[in-house]
Amino acid sequence: MHPTNIVLLQFHAEHDNLTHDKELRDGLSVVLRMGRTLWLANDETVSLERLTLEETDSTGRTSFTRDHRQYRLHDFLRLPLPPHGETPADINEVDIEGLACDSKYLWLTGSHSLRRKQPRHDDSVKKAHKRLCSVSADGNRYLIARIPFVEDDEQPGTSTLIRETGRKGRMRTAAMLRGDEHGNELTILLAADPHFGPFLAIPGKDNGFDIEGIAVVGKNLLLGLRGPVLRGWAAIVEIAPVDDAEAGWLRLGPVDADGQLLRKHFLDLGGLGIRDLCVQGDDLLILAGPTMALDGPVYVYRWVGGALAQRDAVVSADRLERVLALPYGAGVDHPEGIALFHDKSGASDELMVVYDAASPGRQIGESTVLADVFALPRSKKRKG
Numbered sequence: 001m002h003p004t005n006i007v008l009l010q011f012h013a014e015h016d017n018l019t020h021d022k023e024l025r026d027g028l029s030v031v032l033r034m035g036r037t038l039w040l041a042n043d044e045t046v047s048l049e050r051l052t053l054e055e056t057d058s059t060g061r062t063s064f065t066r067d068h069r070q071y072r073l074h075d076f077l078r079l080p081l082p083p084h085g086e087t088p089a090d091i092n093e094v095d096i097e098g099l100a101c102d103s104k105y106l107w108l109t110g111s112h113s114l115r116r117k118q119p120r121h122d123d124s125v126k127k128a129h130k131r132l133c134s135v136s137a138d139g140n141r142y143l144i145a146r147i148p149f150v151e152d153d154e155q156p157g158t159s160t161l162i163r164e165t166g167r168k169g170r171m172r173t174a175a176m177l178r179g180d181e182h183g184n185e186l187t188i189l190l191a192a193d194p195h196f197g198p199f200l201a202i203p204g205k206d207n208g209f210d211i212e213g214i215a216v217v218g219k220n221l222l223l224g225l226r227g228p229v230l231r232g233w234a235a236i237v238e239i240a241p242v243d244d245a246e247a248g249w250l251r252l253g254p255v256d257a258d259g260q261l262l263r264k265h266f267l268d269l270g271g272l273g274i275r276d277l278c279v280q281g282d283d284l285l286i287l288a289g290p291t292m293a294l295d296g297p298v299y300v301y302r303w304v305g306g307a308l309a310q311r312d313a314v315v316s317a318d319r320l321e322r323v324l325a326l327p328y329g330a331g332v333d334h335p336e337g338i339a340l341f342h343d344k345s346g347a348s349d350e351l352m353v354v355y356d357a358a359s360p361g362r363q364i365g366e367s368t369v370l371a372d373v374f375a376l377p378r379s380k381k382r383k384g
Contacts, residue, residue, distance in 0.1 A: 001325050005373035012068040016367035019089040025369035028354040030337040032099040037159045038065060041096040046083045047072050052158050071161050076147050076174040078248055080139045080181035095141045098214030104172055109214045110143035113204030135203055139181025148172040177241055178249045185252045189261055199228040207291050213277035217307045220255055224274030227291045232271045238263035268317040276338045279307050287338045298335045300324035304381045323377050332359035341373050349376045
């Protein structure tokens with residue numbers, strides 16, 4: 001599958017260098033388009049990045065971005081850990097793995113996953129064994145949050161984030177699901193869940209609990225799980241965060257009239273986990289890829305009517321459409337984030353894809369990286 005369009009993501013060189021050996025453009029994990037605004041994040045940071053989309057070039061096949069602005073999450077949310085540890089290179093990352101929006105808020109989620117150390121190529125056997133036994137929790141990863149957005153007065157037609165806005169009684173405020181560096185209300189709820197509880201203590205890349213996708217459906221949030229994949233079935237967790245009595249915090253509200261705090265949807269993705277979610281009308285687009293540290297395969301599925309699900313669901317393979325097979329490299333160019341991206345006429349939907357481990361061929365100059373746009377086939381299962 002070849003892209004129909006290319007987008008040049010041009011970051012400011014000052015913000016692109018995370019540390020001496022890490023660049024922002026190397027590991028993009030999410031993308032969201034809101035009009036002319038593109039929101040992106042690197043999963044090893046504690047910030048969101050805003051770019052402004054320009055018109056395409058004369059061929060109509062390349063779009064440009066400009067005006068990189070960085071938003072530090074600590075300016076909006078009460079994250080449990082500071083941006084850095086003992087050194088600037090020690091980033092207390094959020095591991096941002098999902099972005100979505102409604103008419104008022106930008107929503108985001110961290111992975112909620114544990115991390116296991118990797119052996120280094122020059123380690124002794126003893127040291128390699130020790131590293132593989134080392135499992136840690138990055139406290140900022142336990143994040144489900146919303147931040148209000150408004151039109152940017154300095155950049156008409158673009159959005160900017162704000163901690164609070166509105167009038168008394170109709171205030172919109174930044175807030176996050178109540179928790180601390182050890183977990184939040186979601187992990188407390190899931191600890192007793194028979195499907196997911198046993199996997200909370202397993203690192204994400206070991207098929208442990210790992211959120212990698214968020215979608216807003218009405219007042220509810222859909223959270224796509226990279227893991228666990230249970231006997232080949234991937235999972236989506238549905239919750240309904242509501243305002244807590246204390247400003248700046250959210251709590252779990254009921255997802256239905258019966259007062260349940262959680263819905264669970266299982267999908268047969270052929271053993272793959274969920275790497276991102278995107279609402280397309282009444283449907284749900286699902287970026288599916290390996291749960292483990294593998295290059296591929298990577299597909300985009302369409303769950304027709306998935307955004308309308310009103311109860312727990314078990315979705316067999318014959319109810320899903322495989323709409324795209326995405327390219328990936330050997331150790332590089334892993335598709336990580338998707339967003340709807342209308343074509344120039346606005347007549348049909350396209351899908352924008354950003355990549356983790358960007359290859360040298362995808363990088364331009366000091367701080368620019370290429371994203372791909374693919375044409376989305378129409379649904380074969382939806383009548384009309």
